[in-house]
Amino acid sequence: MTDSSNYIPPKVWEYEANNMSTFSKTNRPIAGSTHEKMLPVGKHPLQLYSLATPNGVKVTILLEELIELGEEGAEYDAHLIRISEGDQFGSGFVDINPNSKIPALVDRSGDVPLRVFESGAILLYLAEKFNLFIPNNHSSRTECLSWLFWQMGSAPYLGGGFGHFYHYANEKIKYPIDRFAMEVKRQLDVLNKHLDGKEYMVAEEYTIADIAIWPWYGLVALGTQYDAGEFLQVDKYKNVVKWAKNIGSRPTVERARMINRITGDEMERVEERHDKSDLEGKSGIKV
Numbered sequence: 001m002t003d004s005s006n007y008i009p010p011k012v013w014e015y016e017a018n019n020m021s022t023f024s025k026t027n028r029p030i031a032g033s034t035h036e037k038m039l040p041v042g043k044h045p046l047q048l049y050s051l052a053t054p055n056g057v058k059v060t061i062l063l064e065e066l067i068e069l070g071e072e073g074a075e076y077d078a079h080l081i082r083i084s085e086g087d088q089f090g091s092g093f094v095d096i097n098p099n100s101k102i103p104a105l106v107d108r109s110g111d112v113p114l115r116v117f118e119s120g121a122i123l124l125y126l127a128e129k130f131n132l133f134i135p136n137n138h139s140s141r142t143e144c145l146s147w148l149f150w151q152m153g154s155a156p157y158l159g160g161g162f163g164h165f166y167h168y169a170n171e172k173i174k175y176p177i178d179r180f181a182m183e184v185k186r187q188l189d190v191l192n193k194h195l196d197g198k199e200y201m202v203a204e205e206y207t208i209a210d211i212a213i214w215p216w217y218g219l220v221a222l223g224t225q226y227d228a229g230e231f232l233q234v235d236k237y238k239n240v241v242k243w244a245k246n247i248g249s250r251p252t253v254e255r256a257r258m259i260n261r262i263t264g265d266e267m268e269r270v271e272e273r274h275d276k277s278d279l280e281g282k283s284g285i286k287v
């Protein structure tokens, strides 16, 4: 490992496959597939290829909410993509997401299968398809999209920045931890100020803005993401904590968090979901 305090970048960066600690087994500086592998296709209109990370959970929350409302067209198969084993670089997955990241969705309800990648795009696609969890009123809809895109732009500082350097990286380096802890605390304060006196992010309506933001910032505020509750003093963000508990205790959210989950208690895991009955006898994940 290079001593980070003495590192001077060379003229040209070179890829050293074995020198990148966490995720070094799967990440490379080039795009495209590494092996031929068709994706499985289940019986439902919607085929989700995912894993229960915050970006994956956003989509299962929305699907479980739609199903709870009786939307049969939202029935889905949730296939497991093990990113630590490189499933995202299989040829079938790369065909539906050239960016090789979960989640990815294929809507097979039309004449031709339609792929959707990027979790924000998937939320918007489903909300528009069912005309649910997105306000109809123009100004509220615009506000909802602003927060949806805020989440998509902000979370890389939380996950790729703070989460990576504070939690995953083998070597703990002060400079990036300071930089990203400060940014994450600023983002939590943005949410805390916005949520003052409000139940939901937009127009007193539970929307895809809440669904996008909760798995990242809600779980950080509850102290469960990256085990960083004390480090970030999350209890100070009282409005975020209240909002996070409220959303996290929805039975749909408790259910959604179990889907495509591969770690933790057996009662809280549903590795693949092909039918409602796959969740029977499971406890859900409580906040």
Ligand SMILES: N[C@@H](CCC(=O)N[C@@H](CS)C(=O)NCC(=O)O)C(=O)O
Pocket: 026, 027, 053, 054, 055, 056, 083, 088, 100, 101, 102, 103, 117, 118, 119, 120
């Ligand atoms: N902006 C993307 C980010 C997706 C993303 O980063 N997914 C991660 C898991 S949360 C992943 O698939 N990582 C695998 C890899 O980097 O190889 C989205 O919101 O869908």
